[in-house]
Amino acid sequence: MKIAFLASPRPGAQEVLEQFVSRYGQRTISDADYVITIGGDGTALKALHALLDVSKKPVFPMRTQGSIGFLCNPLQISGLVDRLTNAIPIDLPVLQADVERLGGQRKTVFAINEIVLLRQRLQQVCFKLTVDEGSATATIAGDGLALATPLGSTGYNQSLGGPRLPLGSKFLVLTGIALAHRPPWRHTVLNDRIVLDVEVIEPKYHPVRIETVIETVSDIRHARLSCSVDRKTTLLLDRDVLNALAAFFGKRR
Numbered sequence: 001m002k003i004a005f006l007a008s009p010r011p012g013a014q015e016v017l018e019q020f021v022s023r024y025g026q027r028t029i030s031d032a033d034y035v036i037t038i039g040g041d042g043t044a045l046k047a048l049h050a051l052l053d054v055s056k057k058p059v060f061p062m063r064t065q066g067s068i069g070f071l072c073n074p075l076q077i078s079g080l081v082d083r084l085t086n087a088i089p090i091d092l093p094v095l096q097a098d099v100e101r102l103g104g105q106r107k108t109v110f111a112i113n114e115i116v117l118l119r120q121r122l123q124q125v126c127f128k129l130t131v132d133e134g135s136a137t138a139t140i141a142g143d144g145l146a147l148a149t150p151l152g153s154t155g156y157n158q159s160l161g162g163p164r165l166p167l168g169s170k171f172l173v174l175t176g177i178a179l180a181h182r183p184p185w186r187h188t189v190l191n192d193r194i195v196l197d198v199e200v201i202e203p204k205y206h207p208v209r210i211e212t213v214i215e216t217v218s219d220i221r222h223a224r225l226s227c228s229v230d231r232k233t234t235l236l237l238d239r240d241v242l243n244a245l246a247a248f249f250g251k252r253r
Contacts, residue, residue, distance in 0.1 A: 001081050004032035004057070006047050008039030013064045019077055034084055034236070035059045038075070040067030042213075048092070048112050048233045049214045058089060060236040071151075071245070073238045087236035090168070093149050093192055096228040099210055102203055102219045111212035112233060113152030115225060116177075117198060118144040118209055120218060124180055125208050126201040132194060142179035144208070145198065147172055147225050150249065162187040167249035172227070196225040 004027045007017035016038050029035060035057045037047045044061035051057060060083075063072035073083070095111040109115070119125045126141040148157040150165035153173050158164055162175035172194070175187040190196070199222050200208045209218040237245070 002027045002031060002033045004029045004035045006035060006037050008043045013038045016064060023077060024080060029055050029057065032057060037061045039064055041071050044071055045112060045213050052094065052110050052231050052233060058234040058236045060084060060087060073241050083238060088239055088242050090235045090237060092151055092233050092235055094228040094231045094233060095147060095149060096226050097210055098224040099217050099220050100222045102221050107217055109212055109215050109217060110228060110231060113213065114146055114148040114156055116144060116146045116211045118211060120207040120209050123206060125206045128199040128201060130197040140176060140179055142176055144177040146175045146177060164250060167246050192227045198223045198225065
């Protein structure tokens with residue numbers, strides 16, 4: 001079994017990495033059957049994002065002591081091959097934002113948990129939203145918007161008052177950030193096949209940036225948000241970890 005190990009730069013994670021490599025060897029990502037992350041949720045999410053462009057290898061995250069590891073399996077050096085063989089794969093949807101900036105530059109960014117559009121100054125911004133090329137439109141003002149997958153729905157989205165989506169469901173949630181004049185909704189649940197166009201009104205005077213876990217694009221004029229049809233990523237979890245997560249998200253597997 002060929003394994004690539006990726007670890008947090010923290011000293012404790014680096015020490016554990018040395019033990020794993022000494023016991024199981026180290027492969028390049030392109031040559032590996034599995035990618036194992038050592039750290040916390042941040043390390044796992046950064047690895048999943050980084051692998052989107054280069055690999056479709058499954059990721060088995062492990063939590064080091066003192067790390068926040070909501071999505072991670074327990075750290076254990078022995079028995080790794082059996083754990084990988086018996087792990088349950090979870091296919092995670094990937095959000096895609098096709099962005100146009102003020103100067104006309106275009107860029108595509110991807111996210112596994114959430115994409116956030118935020119004001120760049122201490123002033124409200126205004127968006128025109130168009131669903132599926134015109135089936136529905138709305139204009140809202142506030143500090144921004146967040147679009148989250150089921151995995152991301154328990155993070156920033158939930159702190160904004162958005163609902164928690166069942167793990168493995170075919171839904172996304174769009175949640176407003178400090179919306180003005182209280183529109184008919186503060187959040188809305190959408191199917192994951194939706195295409196959402198977000199136009200920034202007067203972007204020169206009310207600048208907006210778009211953020212993911214690993215990337216920020218400033219001064220955007222327009223963003224088309226959807227689930228990517230070309231990219232997906234797979235998380236591997238021990239069955240007891242998956243059962244605990246599924247119960248927390250509201251759906252047992």
